[in-house]
Amino acid sequence: MESKRTVIITRIFITIFYLLGSAVLLLPFFWMVSTSFKTDNEIFTNPIKWIPSTFYTGNFKRAFDIMPIPRHMFNTALLAVLKIFGEVFVSAFVAYGFARFEFRGKKILFMILLASMMIPYEVTMIPTFIMWTELGLSDGYVPLVLPAYFGAASFIFFLRMYFSTFPKGLEEAMLIDGANHFQVFTKLYVPMSRAALITIGIWAFMGTWNDLLGQLIYISDPEWYTVQLGLASFSNMTGETLWGPLMTASFIILIPVFLLFLFTQKYFVEGVKMAGIKG
Amino acid sequence: MKKRKKGKNIGFLFVLPWVTGMCLFGVVPLVASVFISMTDWGILGDFNYIGLQNYIDIFNDEIFYVSLWVTVRYAIFAVPLTICTALLIAVFLNIQTKAVGFFRSVFYMPSLVSGVAVAVVFKWILDPNYGLINSVLNIFGIKGPNWLFDPNWVLPSYLVMAFWGACGGYLTYLAALKDIPKELYEAAKIEGAGFIKRTTKITVPLLSPIIFYNTIMGIISAFRKFSDAYVLGGAGDEGRFYMVNLYQEAFSFYKMGYATALAWILFVIIMDITIVLNITKKYWVYSD
Numbered sequence: 001m002e003s004k005r006t007v008i009i010t011r012i013f014i015t016i017f018y019l020l021g022s023a024v025l026l027l028p029f030f031w032m033v034s035t036s037f038k039t040d041n042e043i044f045t046n047p048i049k050w051i052p053s054t055f056y057t058g059n060f061k062r063a064f065d066i067m068p069i070p071r072h073m074f075n076t077a078l079l080a081v082l083k084i085f086g087e088v089f090v091s092a093f094v095a096y097g098f099a100r101f102e103f104r105g106k107k108i109l110f111m112i113l114l115a116s117m118m119i120p121y122e123v124t125m126i127p128t129f130i131m132w133t134e135l136g137l138s139d140g141y142v143p144l145v146l147p148a149y150f151g152a153a154s155f156i157f158f159l160r161m162y163f164s165t166f167p168k169g170l171e172e173a174m175l176i177d178g179a180n181h182f183q184v185f186t187k188l189y190v191p192m193s194r195a196a197l198i199t200i201g202i203w204a205f206m207g208t209w210n211d212l213l214g215q216l217i218y219i220s221d222p223e224w225y226t227v228q229l230g231l232a233s234f235s236n237m238t239g240e241t242l243w244g245p246l247m248t249a250s251f252i253i254l255i256p257v258f259l260l261f262l263f264t265q266k267y268f269v270e271g272v273k274m275a276g277i278k279g
Numbered sequence: 280m281k282k283r284k285k286g287k288n289i290g291f292l293f294v295l296p297w298v299t300g301m302c303l304f305g306v307v308p309l310v311a312s313v314f315i316s317m318t319d320w321g322i323l324g325d326f327n328y329i330g331l332q333n334y335i336d337i338f339n340d341e342i343f344y345v346s347l348w349v350t351v352r353y354a355i356f357a358v359p360l361t362i363c364t365a366l367l368i369a370v371f372l373n374i375q376t377k378a379v380g381f382f383r384s385v386f387y388m389p390s391l392v393s394g395v396a397v398a399v400v401f402k403w404i405l406d407p408n409y410g411l412i413n414s415v416l417n418i419f420g421i422k423g424p425n426w427l428f429d430p431n432w433v434l435p436s437y438l439v440m441a442f443w444g445a446c447g448g449y450l451t452y453l454a455a456l457k458d459i460p461k462e463l464y465e466a467a468k469i470e471g472a473g474f475i476k477r478t479t480k481i482t483v484p485l486l487s488p489i490i491f492y493n494t495i496m497g498i499i500s501a502f503r504k505f506s507d508a509y510v511l512g513g514a515g516d517e518g519r520f521y522m523v524n525l526y527q528e529a530f531s532f533y534k535m536g537y538a539t540a541l542a543w544i545l546f547v548i549i550m551d552i553t554i555v556l557n558i559t560k561k562y563w564v565y566s567d
Contacts, residue, residue: 032400044409045409094293103288103291122545131308147303149300213505227396261391
């Protein structure tokens, strides 16, 4: 009797925690969307207006006038695709080398790989920038894209672990049939690790979509601005802040991220779990 | 013999792209940065070797200490706050109920978004006059603080954001919670241990390796904090995080040598913290 009551009280307590937590977490999103559909009069009002009295769509036009959002989205997508292709396939290529071969210096190279993951990008940021300046390439996508085609240490580490679990039988059969190691990689390892490759592809996409510092340093032509740069320059505009259009722009920029999460949730969760185990 | 040698070469061939990239974008900049930090390199024109002058200047620069203090103080508050929040949520989301799957997705949402869009939304939420928080306080007749416009309230403003962003961090803890054997809890229950005792004596010690990892990552990310601080700023230099300061020295004032020296100091700080935490590891991190 006593324990049954405790169970019910616990249930109620947990439900309240879930609902309250969700409300706190979703409130910023709700506030952003709600502000997007308000007229300026309703934005600057006291007491607070939770839901706009009429759904004002003028903020969309105002936001698009200030910030060419489709162009910025196209630029960001282009940058992301160019980077992802390199990061995913080159990292897989290198990971295959670390997972399946013995060669001189492998242990030391792998130690260097691990150590390089400890060095934050920020330390080498300025010398790298100077290097690109000396090459005359410091303004544009090249400094952001090209390094991706040499593999990314964390992805290599992750995929090496993944490849090490593959059975060797199929690979040996292919080699006996006359396939070379490159064919084994493209015809066996890439298809077999589809899920892992998609997972790191998603990470790479999110990284590009949310990055500011790198893009701020290397992209100065507004024509080639990404969503982050466009929004940053929008929010830093002098004069009174136009919260309506600004929230509309933020809202539109976050939509692709949520859609991606909605359709690839499985990979997200698996990826984070695997990354957690790594640590 | 010949075949074995060929195999060796092929293995190296596969890792060659990374080795090349490591040299071009890792070793070369790293070595160059030692040299650059000892010059007065600007963006144009000549540069001179000035020895340790940049480092001397940094240690005499008041702004350096301000940015360091802003960053360290943020880390001191934000790291425990984010770890406790994520842990608490993980414990709750580990309880099997009908709707738990749905709530797991909802609680993960803050992790999806970061960067400028979130910073901008929080700038609006924290608006002193018409922002969400102060408007709600207003309903209860409380006059809210000026948040980012009041030097004393800049840190709490950033902590509000950190708290919100921390919620999605539950996922790594949840994965680890699932690995804890149920028998441990059963045994503790029979011995009469309550929920709180079971959490502090079983859950937290068994999760300590992940807590340790997240402590290091949390401190590092405080030192790398840039996007939101760049957008939000804060009254009286209180929002001048280490990386914001470094970025401005390099790309607003074009003091490349000086900023590179700042980057080296950042690296040494991060290394020291990691080493010290690793030394203390054996006293509080459970391992079997």
